[in-house]
Amino acid sequence: MAVVAANTASIAPNSLPTRPFLSAAAVDLRNLLFNESLPFRHLKLVHGRLLRLGLHHDGYLLNILIRSSFISGHPAHALLLFSQTQTPNLFHFNTAIRGLVSADRMPDAVQFYHQMRREGFSPDNFTFPFVLKACARIPDLETGTKIHSQLLKSGFELDVFVKTGLVSLYSKCGRLADAQKLFDEMSVTNVVSWTAIISGYTKCGRMELARRVFDGMVRKDVVSWSAMIGGYSSNGLPREALQLFFEMEAANMKPDCVTMVGALSACAKLGALELGERVSRYMEVSSFLSNPILGTALIDMYAKCGSMARAWAIFGRMKEMDRIVWNAIINGLSMTGHGKISFGLFAQMEKKRVAPDSNTFVGLLCACTHTGLVEDGRAYFSSLSRIYSIDPRIEHYGCMVDLLGRAGLLEEAHRLIKDMRMKANAVVWGALLGGCRIHRNIELAELVLKKLVVLEPRNSGNFVLLSNIYALSGRWAESAKLRWSMKREGIQKTPGYSWVEMDGFVHEFHVGDKSHPMSEEIYLKLDELSKQLKAMGYMPTTDDVLFDVEDEEKAHSLEHHSEKLAIAFALIRTQPEETIRVVKNLRVCGDCHSAVKLISRITCREIIVRDNNRFHCFREGACSCNDYW
Structure with missing residues (x-):
């Protein structure tokens, strides 16, 4: 297969129409708008000039202005301009859809596509790649498959960028067989289509197939390397992630933000501080401090490597601290035994008017669990819905069951599970079984194991835990019987390392x-x-x-x-x-x-x-x- 060495977004022809006959003033304004580094305040001045010259209804110039507003990072202003367009055309809709996708407003992009269809416009080969990208990112398979049918009727199924969009859609929605079929049908492929297949396999945990596709690529870009590194890291293969990262280094490929997050996550999972610091040196410290995503990855790496002082130092120097950054430091403090400090930090977070989310409370409840602060845990759990209007998730219940179980409040923990709004999963029941082990409650442990066997029939840890409870109570016969049944069923104990x-x-x-x-x-x-x-x-x-x-x-x-x-x-x-x-x-x-x-x-x-x-x-x-x- 031939390989087109380019990214879809960067090589798709401009969706703006050509307009050869413009006045001298209009030409000057057009040239100004094509300057992508033009500050937003200058864009507003250009808009004012258009109004004064009576050119504000010129569809061509207005389209360029909408595009420039998106590029300058002001999608709301771009949409306001669109709403003032008296007779929007296909080019206006394409510019809006593309701009919304670039602004990461995928649902809005899909809605604009529906509006475009309602107003009688037929999408073209500039529309489909971007709306398919939006459907893939949401993900919205139902809408995506309808769009697939529409583009088949329109005759765009052979367009390489449209087909790449379809491959990405089906990959990200877990329809790998369909994605692979479409990919195999492509007479011309590009790096994006190869990477889409890789991302689909990594998302489903099929790393061997992902690696096979990756190794078959004639030309790899930073996105394809990042997809593999992130895939290895998120699928519990941190060593492989770092090995590939250093192969990328040997290939003289410069990592980007996504690559760094994947590599730092792998270091965090391994607790490899030295490797984490080596990886972080691929970017300037200022890049981490000004980018909340990178900063969060670095804070998380230091925290999970047990170097909370360095995690705290990075947090203190962050130039932009969003909720995810606050959550990273709170979670780091809770897991390293600094629960009281995490409580104080939560108070600071509220003082700075950063609204907590459900992940914030997972960190706070974990801090209570690790320090046995039952009353604090009850207060935080109660405040979730009562004060912050956050519906408790399964993770919050798991933390509370763990907290109560460790404190010996087994009956209260059991009642909490019975009162849950959702069905308890294996993690929640496992937390209660752990409490039974600490306090040697055999009767409740046997009941819990029956629940766990239904949920995780092959999980050796549950059987081993109950066997240990029997053994701690001197009931060797029951312990031996349970271990014999594990052997009979071929259930292997997870080896410790x-x-x-x-x-x-x-x-x-x-x-x-x-x-x-x-x-x-x-x-x-x-x-x-x-x-x-x-x-x-x-x-x-x-x-x-x-x-x-x-x-x-x-x-x-x-x-x-x-x-x-x-x-x-x-x-x-x-x-x-x-x-x-x-x-x-x-x-x-x-x-x-x-x-x-x-x-x-x-x-x-x-x-x-x-x-x-x-x-x-x-x-x-x-x-x-x-x-x-």
Whole structure:
């Protein structure tokens, strides 16, 4: 297939009509309007000149003025001009639809298309690509398929830009088979059509197919690279995202805002601070501070890497702080154990008249959960609908059930689930099961598991949690029976692993792992730490090894948990004053939590462990969670 190396928006011919015969004054005004860097105040002066010269009803000049108003970032003014057009024509509608799409006002663009049809105008090859783009972004498959039928009747189905719009529409609406069929029918393809297919596959989590298409591209632009990097990151493949980012670097392709967000998100997921800082150096600091999207990505990266001080510094320097930026810092503070500060920040947010949204309250409720502040949690949850007119989402209920369950208020948590306006999902029931584990409520745990088995029949975590509750209560027979049923059904327990970043590489460890090149030194370091721990009176918390074997065997198993291996490796490879950062895919067990507190005292190190629930900052024998997690 031939490849047209250009973007649809940039190569589509101008939808303005040609107007060869203009007066000298009109020519001067036209030339002024074609200057895309013309300030908006000058545009208004030009409009005034048109009025004085009696040219304000000239459809050609008015169309240019509408276009220039959109380009200058004033869509409301452009629409006002359109409304004053006495006899709008197809070119006016095309300019308005294109301008609204550029202004990210997709529903309005679709409405203008319907208005255009009602007024008897037939769309052309300039109309269809932009209205299809609007339908894809909303997404509105129903309208998009109707437009598809209209363009077939109009004979525009072979136009490369129209066909690219269709590929994008069906890809973004999850109709990948239709998108692929249309793509395969294209005799001429461009980078945009290739990228549309890639985006469709990444959205559906089919990264292997997306990569196959990506590798088949003759020419890749920054958008196609960004689609793959963002796809890997959002589909739980952060290592692959960063590997591709550095391949992009090797190809001398400069990243844009979207690329940076995808790469920084991957660093955040890995907790890879060093890599995150390396990625951030591809743009000037001023770019982050003046762009809320980039700034949010950088704040989120620092927060999830456990460097809240740097996240706070970026937040304080932001030139434009929208609600998403405030949410990022509030969520970062809550996950790193600074709940009270996040409450104060929320008060500042309100003082500055930035309206909170449902995501703001997810952060606040998480802060309450991590610190056991039940009354504060109840107050925030109540204020959602009562004060802010926000309907509670499933995430808010999940936070409240988690908060109440951890505090031992299991019956209240159960009642809350029963009173929910929507059907509880696995996350909500799982939060209640976690509370049952902490407080060893077997009867309620068995009831909850029945709900979870219906929702997630293959999720091993639910079975393991109930098995652990049985084991904690000494009911080994029931625990063994449940684990045997898991084996019979082929349900595998999710293996625990931890990773640590070192010199730009991420090192991964599993329990009892001996595959690392430095395994011998790592295990020697663990033995050394074990002796020092025992000298300080440490005794393994064998309750965390929940199977019926001798205590000595349990203790041996605990010594080689993945987070301990990662910490031992980091102690060998880093300088005495360096902070150690470890990420774990599962919840940190109680024994490791106790051991790492003492290791931080023995080594005089700050050790930050991020598990799948929260951050633990160990320093001088204490943890930031205050043993509540």
